Amino acid sequence: MSQRRGSGRPTIADVARAAGVGAITVSRAIRRPEQVSRELRERIDLAIRELNYVPDPQAQVLASGRSNVIGVILPSLTNNVYADVMQGIYDRIEGSGFQIQIANTRYSEDEEDRLLQLFAGQRPAAMLITGIDQSDATRAYLAKADFPVVQIMEHAPDPIDMLIGFSHVEAARVAVRHLMEEGSRRIGFLGARMDPRMLRRREGYRAQLREHGLYDPAREAMTSAPSSVSQGRALSGRLFDAASDTDALFCANDDLALGALFECMARGRRVPEDVAIVGFNDLEMMAAAVPAITSVQTHRYRMGKMAIDMLIDRIEEREVPERGVDLGFQLIVRESSRRG
Amino acid sequence: MSQRRGSGRPTIADVARAAGVGAITVSRAIRRPEQVSRELRERIDLAIRELNYVPDPQAQVLASGRSNVIGVILPSLTNNVYADVMQGIYDRIEGSGFQIQIANTRYSEDEEDRLLQLFAGQRPAAMLITGIDQSDATRAYLAKADFPVVQIMEHAPDPIDMLIGFSHVEAARVAVRHLMEEGSRRIGFLGARMDPRMLRRREGYRAQLREHGLYDPAREAMTSAPSSVSQGRALSGRLFDAASDTDALFCANDDLALGALFECMARGRRVPEDVAIVGFNDLEMMAAAVPAITSVQTHRYRMGKMAIDMLIDRIEEREVPERGVDLGFQLIVRESSRRG
């Protein structure tokens, strides 16, 4: 009983003593019950409950060399989009025995590199990262890391390891095509933050219009500031001032779309009669707006959940059927763009 | 070189060998450089850089008995309010050497109890919890825990340990008083989720109206469903149907307020002429709406940041001047309630 240091909590040795077995057998009874005879297992379980024993995860990690921490690198914590992803992540982690360690790059590639270094020092069990635009150094590092990696939010042909997302270019094309089908020809673009996903949506917008000879750079209003409803008002206001005959807006984010709707209200432009509006992500409020706003639905929650699913499968050495998953998207048409 | 297990990474022993000193001196040079002579310090620093040595946090925790994990228990991850709090938390943690471990109660007290047990098993360095309505068991446990605890989001006289927040009752009273001053007499209430904070806002609403003999239970529309813009539409619609002469709405959340605004638009009720609207939290979109929506500004980011500040001060055994901090709130008056 020379307990010089110690936390005061029961240890595996206490359980072993109480159950009259060796410490290692307790360890096995916890991790691989099938390797321990039924009788001992029951005695050990009883002792565990009586002592209220909880294994010390730090010691487990140190002894086994296996960590139970999944690192998650997201560009933002406040953006609704990533909040939904996080919800999916945490819902899947719940009860899995793994822990999430979140970090936030604020949309900076340098930060991403730095945070990755930091995580690496902690020997994560797996890593989840956002997007497909990592620096060469990061890609190289992750490619030879000995833990599984999943990239989320975008679909692309060459994942570092695993990938789950959808095509922003395609989603934007579908949205713009819809505006064209409803009769718009002078279609504007609103974008903020201009992160890689945003740029791909703009790419889809441009490609779709170019194919029909309708692209006009004067109808693009963009800012590197974060996306917000106020930015939506400011950008759409700027666009209306510069190209007042614009008859539709493809907004690369829902808050921009909502801001555009308000700006139209403030200027007396009718939606959808004078200006049709389409948003992106289909946040809850889109359906409640007046008029309800058309938007591209994306599967953010599922993306977070499935990403963790794939990582855990790989950590536990199960087959992962598909390394690159395309979750797709769906255009939800509402009044803001319906002219039929 | 009998490296039977090992991670392959350099250890403190490697650094010690390279620098020609004892392992413990390396340990000290890292944690308390002032206790090591300048000469050795320089040799050790050099060896660290050459070997690219990073201390293993797991081993540090195990050996020292001190954890660097701060547990954070929030009721929701997707609610904008807590997203802002989290941003503050992570901004303060950045570079501090501490780690955040988030858990999500989904507004359930049972979950809170369970999660707390789980955290306790990991010997956190500190705990941050939301609100002041913990179960007796949780309160008792935390009160005698050997780590600092901070409660956030509300102000109250009897913190478990430390507390930072504001009075929801007072904030609601100020909002309702403002509506009265602008000439409203038949003031309704919209509430969703009905968590403790929401109930206190309702309490403030009721108290303010009762003082003036204006309280009418028929003007309250509530749901236990999560707050959302759609709920704002549904609840305000229900209220207009039941008490159609309602001339103002105090909405206990901004998304409800935005929904109410949309519902007014859909029904042709003018805001603020027919119905004045006040929200709660002052999310960014409130200022961009048309009309702009009056709301109670709360200091969510600061709350998260300061809470971690206080915890770290206490972990590092610095004086914390005030155990209960009232951050207050501010009514931001905009067109949606201005009739003067």
Next chain:
DNA sequence: TTGGCGTCTGGTAGCGCTACCATCACGCTA
């Protein structure tokens, strides 16, 4: 009977770090 094999169990030696205590050199006082 012997040998071989599989199943269950335990002892020992770490994982990488730090607490605790011992040691030693040095300078100062009596």
Next chain:
DNA sequence: TAGCGTGATGGTAGCGCTACCAGACGCCAA
């Protein structure tokens, strides 16, 4: 000169757990 405090350094023994290997036991085939 002895004695002693002080500051710098290092050795040892853990922290709580698991990998590795050895041993015990039962069973079956030869």
